[in-house]
Amino acid sequence: MSPxxxxxxxxVRVFERGWLSANGVLLQGKENCALVDTGYASHxxxxxxxxxxxxGSGSLDLVLNTHLHSDHCGGNAALQQAYPDVKTLxxxxxxxxxxxxxxxxLTYTPTGQQCPQFRFEGLLKPGDEVVLGxxxxxxxxxxxxxxxxxxxxxxxxxxxxxxxxxxxxxxGIVFEELEGVKAFDEVAATLDLIESLTPSVxxxxxxxxxxxxxxxxxxxxxxxxxxxxxxxKHAKHAAKVLLKFKLLEVQQATVADFVRxxxxxxxxxxxxxxxxxxxxxxxxIEQLTGELERSGAAARSGDQIQNA
Numbered sequence: 375m376s377p378x379x380x381x382x383x384x385x386v387r388v389f390e391r392g393w394l395s396a397n398g399v400l401l402q403g404k405e406n407c408a409l410v411d412t413g414y415a416s417h418x419x420x421x422x423x424x425x426x427x428x429x430g431s432g433s434l435d436l437v438l439n440t441h442l443h444s445d446h447c448g449g450n451a452a453l454q455q456a457y458p459d460v461k462t463l464x465x466x467x468x469x470x471x472x473x474x475x476x477x478x479x480l481t482y483t484p485t486g487q488q489c490p491q492f493r494f495e496g497l498l499k500p501g502d503e504v505v506l507g508x509x510x511x512x513x514x515x516x517x518x519x520x521x522x523x524x525x526x527x528x529x530x531x532x533x534x535x536x537x538x539x540x541x542x543x544x545x546g547i548v549f550e551e552l553e554g555v556k557a558f559d560e561v562a563a564t565l566d567l568i569e570s571l572t573p574s575v576x577x578x579x580x581x582x583x584x585x586x587x588x589x590x591x592x593x594x595x596x597x598x599x600x601x602x603x604x605x606x607k608h609a610k611h612a613a614k615v616l617l618k619f620k621l622l623e624v625q626q627a628t629v630a631d632f633v634r635x636x637x638x639x640x641x642x643x644x645x646x647x648x649x650x651x652x653x654x655x656x657x658x659i660e661q662l663t664g665e666l667e668r669s670g671a672a673a674r675s676g677d678q679i680q681n682a
Contacts, residue, residue: 380575380583383531385507388577389424391417394622396446396579399535400428403507408436410506410526410535411579412449415488416623421449422456436506437462438498440516440537441523442472444482445619446579450492461495463504467522469497481549484640486620498524511535514571518561519546525564527571534573539564542576542584544597547612551605552645558602565594609649613642614662618671621681629679633659 382388389398395413398421407429413421425434434457439447442464454460464472471479475491482489498504500515509528516525516539526535538546545565550557569591576590577583584590601608617636621627627635636642636659646655653661663679666672673682 380585381531382575382577382583383507383509383528383533385509386533386577387428388583389421390582391580392622393580394445394619395421395448396443396537397577397581398424398449399577400425401507401509402429402432403509405505405508406435407432408438408506409434409453410438411440411446411537412437412453414445414623415448415451415490418449418452418490422452425453426456433457434460436460438504438506438526439464440498440525440535440579441465441520442468442480443520443538444485444487444489446537447492448489451490454492462493463496463498464494465522465524466497466499469494481641484644485616486635486639486641488623500524514567516564516567518548518557518564521550521555521557521560525568527573529571532572532574533577534568534571534575535577536568536573537579540568540576540590540594541578541581542586542590543581543593545594546579547615548601548608549612551601552609552612552641552648554648558598561598562595565591565598606649609645610662613645613659614666614671616641617659617662618666621666621672621679624681626678626680628677629660629663629674630677632663632679 385402387400391397395417396411399410401408437453437460477483498513500513502513503510511526511528514525516523519538525539548557573587575585637656650658667674673680
């Protein structure tokens, strides 16, 4: 839950999750009960349990996704099963691929991640407002980490649900840059947008709720400048994050199986081809796995690689 010392609007509760699953934001009020972002598929039972404990016999009326990465919408299907009347709202950019379910276009297959098929009933269009609980929240486009992502802002309390556009210590991987599309400028523009909104409280997609927005923006801009100067640095960081994500999911695997999985996953092939073609693919992944171990993000026991 969010730290008690940080004020949130009435009826707002934050389920702070681990890095495999995005935070969930539950908003309860007279108009409806809504949940923003639903975590990763392997945590879907936990997501449902958290919501059921919070609501008791009450109903969940809305599920909203800030974007459609697997760690933000992996619990949608389970919540739709638990609450058959719930309506789901998603950003418009990839809605056709959800309607005609395409896990390749939605990036789940290329990244080697899971997301059970879900339905949606409406769109979160930038420029609109949506009532969550009993308060109107502004929907703003926030491209960069994901070109179709949105953030939600409540101006009366200056509360921002920032998804992966801004964390206390940075922001999410810029996937379009990995794919050859220039998007670092979009990250910068989204950071400028967040600054212009002057939020006093930020509920990020990962990590704790925070109030020192100026410091977070400074950290994010510094990281961005480093990635702009050296795109390979961003690509290497992204590859390690994706490896860590898989390790969070499986917890343990043989080193050989882990390297084999990564080498057979399309996204690692793409990043390797664009940025690290001078290295043999399997050897590059072994190096990244070793760096995770040395940084304390993974541990080795014999031929096993373990999450740490």
